[in-house]
Amino acid sequence: MTAAPAGSPGSPVTSPVQLLERHRATLDHALEAIRSREYWSPHPEHPKAYGEGGSLSAGQGKEAFDALRGRRFEVEGQPGTDGWAATEASPYGIAMGIEYPHPDIYALLPAMRLAMPAWREAGPETRAAVCLEILARISARTHEFAHAVMHTSGQAFMMAFQAGGPHAQDRGMEAVAYAYVEQVRTPDTAEWSKPQGKRDPINLTKHFTAVGRGISLLVGCNTFPTWNGYPGFFASLATGNPVLVKPHPRAVLPLALTVRIAREVLREAGFDPNLVALAAEQEGEGIARELAMRSEIRLIDYTGSSAFGDWLEANAPQAQVFTEKSGVNTVVIDSTGDYQGMLGNLAFSLSLYSGQMCTTPQNLLLPRGGIETDEGDKSYDEVVDDLAAAVGKLLGDDARANALLGAIVNPQVGERIDAAGALGEVALPSRSVDNPDFPGATVRTPVIVKLDAAKPEAESGYMTECFGPVSFAVAVDSTEDAVTLLRRTIREKGAMTVAGYTTSPDVERLIENACLDECAQLSLNLTGGVYVNQTAAFSDFHGSGGNPAANAALCDGAFVANRFRTVEVRRPA
Amino acid sequence: MTAAPAGSPGSPVTSPVQLLERHRATLDHALEAIRSREYWSPHPEHPKAYGEGGSLSAGQGKEAFDALRGRRFEVEGQPGTDGWAATEASPYGIAMGIEYPHPDIYALLPAMRLAMPAWREAGPETRAAVCLEILARISARTHEFAHAVMHTSGQAFMMAFQAGGPHAQDRGMEAVAYAYVEQVRTPDTAEWSKPQGKRDPINLTKHFTAVGRGISLLVGCNTFPTWNGYPGFFASLATGNPVLVKPHPRAVLPLALTVRIAREVLREAGFDPNLVALAAEQEGEGIARELAMRSEIRLIDYTGSSAFGDWLEANAPQAQVFTEKSGVNTVVIDSTGDYQGMLGNLAFSLSLYSGQMCTTPQNLLLPRGGIETDEGDKSYDEVVDDLAAAVGKLLGDDARANALLGAIVNPQVGERIDAAGALGEVALPSRSVDNPDFPGATVRTPVIVKLDAAKPEAESGYMTECFGPVSFAVAVDSTEDAVTLLRRTIREKGAMTVAGYTTSPDVERLIENACLDECAQLSLNLTGGVYVNQTAAFSDFHGSGGNPAANAALCDGAFVANRFRTVEVRRPA
Missing domain, CATH: 3.40.309.10 (Aldehyde Dehydrogenase; Chain A, domain 2)
Structure with missing residues (x-):
């Protein structure tokens, strides 16, 4: 017998086992980095480092970005699209003209829920490998993302490249590492044997499963759509939760590209692509408020004004809410x-x-x-x-x-x-x-x-x-x-x-x-080439989570520990 | 020169170093147990195991309990007592007649806050050792606690002994282990060196400190004052927070004894005993409601009715709230x-x-x-x-x-x-x-x-x-x-x-x-000597934290991770 050719219908192009082989070493590096907090990054900062080995060159990235403008951005197979929204305006004045799918949440949310059990059964290691594959494909398109971030946030090109590319990818990977280690602190199985003096011991077999909480809502921001979005996105996905991405109306493209890539990887790995979906909105529609109060939404990651962050913390009691708001530095x-x-x-x-x-x-x-x-x-x-x-x-x-x-x-x-x-x-x-x-x-x-x-x-x-x-x-x-x-x-x-x-x-x-x-x-006493406004993933904490500017830090155990729960099934051995 | 004799005024009887030596092996056992989730307990279940090596025998425990009845229960040195409350009535009908200090919270809370910096500086390992010494002294008095639990909860003696004694102590130690491991995931110090191509690398020295959130409020329950109280008590104390213990008015004694022992150990180890304090209340006074809304209270652990648990979750936004409420099993x-x-x-x-x-x-x-x-x-x-x-x-x-x-x-x-x-x-x-x-x-x-x-x-x-x-x-x-x-x-x-x-x-x-x-x-399929209503610390999770019966599980990473925050100080190396 021969195996089905890669890419044939119904067979995953990239099996979970292949993904594990491909990414296990990177995951181990990331795990070591968050332990030592010494310098590490797998994502090159220099634009010239890209263009070979399947990654887009500067020219290819620019072309890919331009090809997205002035047309509809389809999210293949995403259910429940009831219209289209085009809300972006480049701070650099160029025309964007990209239309994104607007969701019928009554169709979309149930479809996302259905994707959960198989994702739960995949286990923490496979989920981490799938997340790292998503990040690898994002990394390969860093030049394309750089333009997308530049023309939504207004960042200059080099900053959009670095902060929106490798630094954001680092923060995403850091979240995957924290999520992984948190889930595997408890073993899959334990044999429990309690001595009973002269009688036989009591023996139980216990199985432990990390289960996601429900649909996770990412409410994106205008200034750092990927850097501030990736930690919550990957922390939730890696812990078993579907992620609904609601970008800022003026910074949709970087997260829309992320959704598309994530769905592509999930599909190829044999999972339901509806584990990740895009919810674009009309300017001023306030869909985040509506979504935040839905019972299906059990996690919310938000970056933006204190007013809406405080509102989320007070009005979405069914959800774990992670906010980064404003402060006075x-x-x-x-x-x-x-x-x-x-x-x-x-x-x-x-x-x-x-x-x-x-x-x-x-x-x-x-x-x-x-x-x-x-x-x-x-x-x-x-x-x-x-x-x-x-x-x-x-x-x-x-x-x-x-x-x-x-x-x-x-x-x-x-x-x-x-x-x-x-x-x-x-x-x-x-x-x-x-x-x-x-x-x-x-x-x-x-x-x-x-x-x-x-x-x-x-x-x-x-x-x-x-x-x-x-x-x-x-x-x-x-x-x-x-x-x-x-x-x-x-x-x-x-x-x-x-x-x-x-x-x-x-x-x-x-x-x-x-x-x-x-x-x-x-x-x-910073006087050289490190600035107070910059933090490095795997080493620096971004925010403390302990003062009014943010209720969470990027990234620590508390950022991931409550995104899943552990269910135990015990039975006589 | 000779060292000051142990116990002389001003010198700690039990230095942090001594405590570390005494308890490090136990802590390591506990850390291994929560990783493997195999059977382990350092606290004997059998009443006859006590009475030697400094622990109270059955008779001594009964005597100690009887000596507490019918009199005022002083908490030495606790500031801000504005009256006394005697609210217990044994379900077995014996007279309790014990008066406990009622707090003037305007005096007590500031005194507790003042104790925080030195406790923070002690670091996770010393805090764990102090907590394990508290547990060891509680364990030595298990026979006394058994009567205290029996005559407040109505549990039969053997159950009060086991569930109120070793099993509760196990749960407390489990929380110490989780708290310790969570804090030491981040190193104290990191040397960060970022390559800069042909230029010299950028070198930073980073210090990381686990800082408690503020005063932790334990709202005790009537039926399992120690078993349900110890996880939150020790999780908060071990992560650097003072703990204010507000027992159920009809189950004060077991937690009052706990407070007294904790203060004794803290004092001997050279820390401010006001890191732990007792807040007794008059029946129906509702002091927990008042305390829960105070800005100084940043953590709340609660076991009891869903009505008050839901109220706490909704009305104490300044605090992390851990609740175990009711459910239908x-x-x-x-x-x-x-x-x-x-x-x-x-x-x-x-x-x-x-x-x-x-x-x-x-x-x-x-x-x-x-x-x-x-x-x-x-x-x-x-x-x-x-x-x-x-x-x-x-x-x-x-x-x-x-x-x-x-x-x-x-x-x-x-x-x-x-x-x-x-x-x-x-x-x-x-x-x-x-x-x-x-x-x-x-x-x-x-x-x-x-x-x-x-x-x-x-x-x-x-x-x-x-x-x-x-x-x-x-x-x-x-x-x-x-x-x-x-x-x-x-x-x-x-x-x-x-x-x-x-x-x-x-x-x-x-x-x-x-x-x-x-x-x-x-x-x-439980048919033997394990019952669905029993869970064993270090192995079984009590509650899941993922359904309406409880928003937390005993004990997992999520139970401890948000009780402290990590503050980073970085400077050029």
Whole structure:
């Protein structure tokens, strides 16, 4: 007998066993990385690393992206499509014109539920292998995803490539690794034998099965559709749950491509592709609200505004809800042994993607009496002026500015930039930058505003998240005063990141204790090529889950442990 | 120089290092047990195993218990006591008369918060060792706890001894093991070195610290104060959280003793004893409701009614809430190869502690056409009659009945027994049993009522939890019909346990799939000395956390993972 040829109808092109062989070593590397938290990534960061071994080259990626525009994006075999939605507008001004399927959830959700038992029976290892195959195919199309992310988020190409490609894929793989290890902590089978003194022992055979909770809803965001979407997507899928992907109406394509690839892999591996489905919506339709209250939805992953995140936490009691919301990120500047390094590092952090990151610093707390540096004492005004100059220098060249800033994602960000000047003295005004490649793009440099914490009216400025390239140089009485304000800011507003600059071990300890007490992730004395707004999968935690900015961290045991339950069946041995 | 003598003022009698040496091997055993889920326990089940090596003998335990009665129970050094509460009444009718401190929470909660930083700095291993020392001292006083549990819960002595002693201690230790392993999944320190091609790598040093969430509130229950209380108590304490213990007003003593021992160990080990505190309340005061909404309370463990459990889940959004509520436990009886074994096993399950266990079967689903057995076909009526006879025989001797049944915990249970007869035909009436040792005890045998699922009016009986020794023999059309009803019961009402009896692999699979789909723990064909209402720590999961009976299982990763968060501090290497 000969085996059926690969790809013949009904036979999986890629059997689970093949997938396990292909990906087991990668999974083991990932498991070791989350244990050691040393540097590791299987996904190259450099665009030139792609184009061979089945991956798309830069040109092929661009072609593939262009071929998607101006037409209907079919999701083969997805049941319950009752219309089409085209809601994207590239922040770079190019026409997208892509129509995505709008779901009839009364048809779609039951179809997704039906896919669960076979996915449960596949077990944690096969589920992990299928997830890693999905990631491998996404990785091969990183150049295509880069354009999709760029033209939905407004990120500059290189950032869209890296953050939307390998870094997002890393975060997805990290979630697969956590999900796997959590499920295999309990063995499939145990033989339990309890001694009974002189009598025979009692013997039971016990079987343990990880069972998914139900359909998982991913509510995507506009700025990082893949980076913020992949952890929840893969954590839920790897733990046995179907995933319904509801992208942000202005950032559908990266997640629609993800859905299509996932369904292709699932189908080939012999599983029901309806384990992953796309729910596009009309702008302003609010389908996430409707879905979140459905009894079939048992898990929700969300990145976006605190208003809707808080609503989800309060109004979807049938679901485990994982949220990343907004916060007010603080930098405490006490002193530095590398003044130029600090200024350069902060200037980059404030500029990257026009500050449109949940991790961008907003409040720079500076003692009004100035700080000690390796270049001598610097007054509050000097530090602010020098930082403004550093930002100005970094972005002085338009080409470089465009490559770093990307485009403003939506008009509200532009409005906040324009309104910032009214809050205080402007130390650095925002300027508009022309983008010769994309004349329709809105490109703005950061604005820095001086505020004084001693003035009560200043508080409404620095104690509110001002999403976008707006930061406040807040004068405080002392470093101790800064740390007190830091504590209050984390507790009341939340923080995805905290940074500190000091040469004093005592002050370091003061800032550290504040972050330990209030549960925020801290970067100290960054002066080189690592920035407070960047976290690396397998090593850094993104958010803490312990302050109001997010109720979960990417990625830890708590992010996966409650996405499945363990059912035990015991019987006499 | 000589070291200060042990026990001298200010020097810890039991240093963390000593505790680590003493308990590391036990912790390792526990870690291995939760991985293999094979039989293990460090806590002897037999009363005669105690009395040497510093543990109280039977007589000493009784004396210690009697010495507690009729007086004030001081909690040394606990701040913020604004009065005293004496609310216990032994179900066996003996006078308790113990007064416990009632807290001024405005003084107590801040004192508990202050204890957190040093406990955080102690680290996971020291916290585990301190918890295991607390458990060891509790274990040494198992005979004392047995009386305390007996005279608050109404359990018979042997059950109070085992379930309230070693089995509860096992569950506590299991939680310590899970908490420890969850915290040390992330290393204390990582050196992260990211290659930069031809340039020098970027090197960061990262420190990771498990930080508790805040004060943990334990809301104790009346029937299993230690068994249901210890998992949450130790899971929270081991993950860095102070624990405020709010016992059920009628089952204070077992948890008050626990608090006192925990404070003694904490003090000796050099920690602030206010990491554990007692909050006694007046009957009907509802202090748990007030505490649950306080911002300082970040974790809540609760066992009790669904009404208050649901309230907690909805009204304490600032806290992680772990609930074990009520459910309707089902037995599907399809066929058996050991008819007498099945009858004996079920009779015991229905009788143990007068059915006052959250795991006691309530609905026995029987095909109206009867079942096949090793003793030939048995009609529905025959099975019910034979089961009634088995219960009658098991409890025919009053001494044996008293030893198995214990006492009715409160008048509401008695009222439900009396009302059960109105729901259908009584197959086995309840009888009152005299207890010569405790004439004040209310002791009742189980009642079995016949209901027919084909009659709509029967549903209000079997689809409602009837806590206590009341079970329903529900006639159904077929085994398939039984499994359909089983699914609906789990989904709508929840279930802590499901049992099934069948000789058919197909029916086994049918019942298993129902339990996997609806997420309930299943015991198949139990005919010997293991009962569906019993679960063993380190091996069996108690509850699934995936149906309405409980939102958590004892004990798994999800039970501990969100009790702490990991804070990272990174700096250039």
